[in-house]
Amino acid sequence: MSTVVLLALTGLGLGALYFLVASGLSLIFGLMDVLNFAHGALLSIGAYGTWWAASGHLPAAGSGGFGFVLAVAFGTATGALAAVLLELALIRPLYARPREQVLATVGVGLAVPALLSAIWGADARPFPGPRALSGTFGLLGAQIPVNRLVLTGAAVVVLAALKLFLGGTRHGLVVRAGVEDRAMVTALGIDVRRAFTLVFAIGGAAAALAGALGGLYFGSVDPGQGTSLLIFAFVVVVMGGMGSITGAALASVAVGLVQQFANYYTTAGLGDLAVVVLLAALLLARPRGLTGRLA
Amino acid sequence: MNGSETPLLTVRELRVVIGGRHILHGVDLDVAAAGVTALLGRNGAGKTTTVRGILGLVPRTGSVLLDGEQTIRLATHTLVRRGIGYAPEDRGVFAGLTVAENLRLAERRGAGEPAYGLVHELFPELRQRARQPAGTLSGGQQQMVAIGRTLLNGNRLIIADEPTKGLAPKVVTEVAQVLERAAQAVPVLLVEQNLAMVRRLAEHCVVLADGRTSYRGPAAQLLADADAMRRLLGVGRHGAAPAGAVRTEEGGV
Numbered sequence: 001m002s003t004v005v006l007l008a009l010t011g012l013g014l015g016a017l018y019f020l021v022a023s024g025l026s027l028i029f030g031l032m033d034v035l036n037f038a039h040g041a042l043l044s045i046g047a048y049g050t051w052w053a054a055s056g057h058l059p060a061a062g063s064g065g066f067g068f069v070l071a072v073a074f075g076t077a078t079g080a081l082a083a084v085l086l087e088l089a090l091i092r093p094l095y096a097r098p099r100e101q102v103l104a105t106v107g108v109g110l111a112v113p114a115l116l117s118a119i120w121g122a123d124a125r126p127f128p129g130p131r132a133l134s135g136t137f138g139l140l141g142a143q144i145p146v147n148r149l150v151l152t153g154a155a156v157v158v159l160a161a162l163k164l165f166l167g168g169t170r171h172g173l174v175v176r177a178g179v180e181d182r183a184m185v186t187a188l189g190i191d192v193r194r195a196f197t198l199v200f201a202i203g204g205a206a207a208a209l210a211g212a213l214g215g216l217y218f219g220s221v222d223p224g225q226g227t228s229l230l231i232f233a234f235v236v237v238v239m240g241g242m243g244s245i246t247g248a249a250l251a252s253v254a255v256g257l258v259q260q261f262a263n264y265y266t267t268a269g270l271g272d273l274a275v276v277v278l279l280a281a282l283l284l285a286r287p288r289g290l291t292g293r294l295a
Numbered sequence: 296m297n298g299s300e301t302p303l304l305t306v307r308e309l310r311v312v313i314g315g316r317h318i319l320h321g322v323d324l325d326v327a328a329a330g331v332t333a334l335l336g337r338n339g340a341g342k343t344t345t346v347r348g349i350l351g352l353v354p355r356t357g358s359v360l361l362d363g364e365q366t367i368r369l370a371t372h373t374l375v376r377r378g379i380g381y382a383p384e385d386r387g388v389f390a391g392l393t394v395a396e397n398l399r400l401a402e403r404r405g406a407g408e409p410a411y412g413l414v415h416e417l418f419p420e421l422r423q424r425a426r427q428p429a430g431t432l433s434g435g436q437q438q439m440v441a442i443g444r445t446l447l448n449g450n451r452l453i454i455a456d457e458p459t460k461g462l463a464p465k466v467v468t469e470v471a472q473v474l475e476r477a478a479q480a481v482p483v484l485l486v487e488q489n490l491a492m493v494r495r496l497a498e499h500c501v502v503l504a505d506g507r508t509s510y511r512g513p514a515a516q517l518l519a520d521a522d523a524m525r526r527l528l529g530v531g532r533h534g535a536a537p538a539g540a541v542r543t544e545e546g547g548v
């Protein structure tokens with residue numbers, strides 16, 4: 001029983017990471033038809049930004065209490081800023097050339113980890129987090145790391161905020177409409193490119209937050225973290241339906257849980273394979289993903 | 296054209312090439328400063344592409360003057376903000392958004408108070424169905440949303456692409472009434488295959504054939520000329536209309 005509880009909550013925590021990455025990927029693809037292979041790089045930027053700030057380089061930020069909150073905010077903001085720059089400098093000029101656009105995002109996805117390695121080395125760096133978040137708590141006989149709860153809580157808050165944004169604001173309305181029919185949005189007199197930048201900013205912030213909280217989950221940061229998480233985030237996006245936030249949330253939980261349980265009860269590594277099998281089964285049963293539209 | 300009055304919209308030599316294929320080879324048309332100007336032509340003549348070219352929804356060259364100002368280089372959203380309401384051929388309604396959200400999205404800042412009073416007076420159903428997802432509406436109701444959007448802002452021009460296509464006769468009549476009323480305030484460019492609609496609403500008309508303008512003039516004159524109708528629109532041969540010909544007077548207007 002205690003093993004099941006631990007696996008379930010760890011799976012949820014991992015699912016939360018996937019969701020934070022996948023929500024932005026899904027919105028970006030749904031709205032702009034851009035497969036953003038640089039999304040993992042945004043996660044890494046968030047992770048290193050937070051690590052850098054929490055290691056005492058940013059005044060007032062640190063590894064404990066409010067200082068840590070500030071460090072996470074700094075990492076998240078850095079990721080959002082990087083995403084906006086990426087959209088303005090690379091994605092937008094290549095809008096009429098989708099193939100080059102994909103190559104550009106792949107390039108950034110490779111260049112950022114290389115740059116991070118060049119500056120801080122290729123090895124994992126221990127991630128300084130508050131002591132309160134590195135402990136465990138007892139639940140139904142299991143010792144659960146606190147950070148699993150932090151991750152899940154953060155993902156739920158981001159999910160709720162995204163739903164509020166999409167359902168309750170004019171910008172959100174533009175994004176939802178743009179996911180359905182971008183040309184018609186412009187034909188209503190709306191500059192849909194502003195929604196592109198906004199969606200990149202939101203997606204970048206969420207991915208960077210995943211980087212910051214991923215540091216807690218893994219206990220360290222390394223340049224390749226973003227890339228390996230990105231693969232599963234893509235699986236989540238395809239399963240959840242491009243452009244669907246609710247679909248991404250459901251698929252994240254499914255992928256996180258399946259991966260944890262399969263890795264524990266079968267051979268380690270088989271969980272990753274199980275995720276792919278899950279994806280194939282789902283696509284065969286429901287070709288448009290779990291929800292098939294933005295919900 | 297009707298003589299001295301300057302047109303609201305002047306299109307000259309409009310050319311559209313999509314994927315290497317020449318679709319418009321130089322369309323000329325004027326939209327009169329008042330009333331309805333009908334854009335006619337057989338299926339595939341290039342009516343929809345002309346409208347999309349005017350709006351910048353497809354790459355185009357040539358000249359499009361709105362009130363004398365060149366707009367050919369403007370992005371679609373900038374041009375539309377100058378006061379154009381567009382109801383596209385596929386209706387362009389956002390299926391996942393509610394009726395109210397579809398209308399709210401169409402509100403343009405700087406275009407005055409949105410005219411919900413007018414829209415709800417003309418289409419009371421839209422008020423009752425405000426919270427319903429537009430994807431669950433009937434074709435007629437979706438067309439009401441599409442036309443309602445064009446009436447919400449104080450537009451200088453309304454462009455409607457086959458607004459009565461595929462609708463039940465009763466709804467066709469309703470749409471005709473609404474457009475007739477709208478045209479008293481705002482000039483309308485109406486793409487239409489239903490000749491009864493054209494007869495009832497249009498003062499001027501433009502006919503396209505194979506991506507070129509083949510006729511421009513008063514609507515009544517064209518409609519009265521059986522020979523021209525046959526030649527330009529394929530109407531009236533062998534009793535029944537051949538494939539691709541413009542529909543004759545049905546549609547319950």
Ligand SMILES: Nc1ncnc2c1ncn2[C@@H]1O[C@H](COP(=O)(O)OP(=O)(O)OP(=O)(O)O)[C@@H](O)[C@H]1O
Binds near residue numbers: 314336338340
């Ligand atoms: N995006 C596109 N790519 C390739 N060909 C196109 C495209 N859009 C239109 N065409 C072609 O251009 C021609 C004109 O099409 P258009 O839709 O403008 O005609 P239309 O007069 O509106 O016809 P209908 O009465 O059927 O609505 C057709 O032969 C069509 O197949």
Ligand SMILES: [Mg+2]
Binds near residue numbers: 343344384
């Ligand atoms: Mg057409």
